[in-house]
Amino acid sequence: EDKVVQSPLSLVVHEGDTVTLNCSYEVTNFRSLLWYKQEKKAPTFLFMLTSSGIEKKSGRLSSILDKKELFSILNITATQTGDSAVYLCAVRDTPLVFGKGTRLSVIA
Amino acid sequence: SQTIHQWPATLVQPVGSPLSLECTVEGTSNPNLYWYxxxxxxxxxxxxxxxxxxxxxxxxxxxLSASRPQDRQFILSSKKLLLSDSGFYLCAWSRGAGRGETQYFGPGTRLLVL
Structure with a gap:
């Protein structure tokens, strides 16, 4: 059975800290891994990763995939209170398999 | 540009009542559609x-059941709701196979069954 496991489940940090969120997966037919940010409502797309070792970057957020070890990390540097959200990892088999998410709380 | 709509935003229904949630996509054709x-x-x-x-x-x-009566319309239904059907329902779309894999989500419908 395909599965996606995210850790930690919940994290509280102070503004300015750097955080690393983890996602490990076991799927039969891996095609890509996606990261989403979910605030109060619908998830919004952050990154899609298909190749190992190539970092995707958007502002203070970055992500990388390791297809040999079957995991991805999402880094957020210099965190701000607006980064508080649930971060979801999803792996594209057919169709997407989602992890349960990591709830990040950034406090001032 | 593409947009996805869900209706309604919030719904409170009694146990045993029927359900119909609607999702429509604009700005694209033949999308893959999903209910979560x-x-x-x-x-x-x-x-x-x-x-x-x-x-x-x-x-x-x-x-629950789903239907797709039109290319860009996806409907989630139930004949008799259960308490366990409460939750946040999200519709998403993606381009067809081979043309991209990212799923884009609608604003969601929050359903409370009492």
């Missing part, structure tokens, strides 16, 4: 997906 449920403290659970009109795949057995 997110229960409190749990991840996103895929309920149904559709690759074309009248083509529905069900991921989990349940008392």
């Amino acid at each position: 449920r997110q229960a409190a403290g749990r991840g996103l659970q895929l309920l149904f997906y559709s690759v074309g009109i009248g083509q529905i795949s069900s991921e989990v057995p349940q008392n």
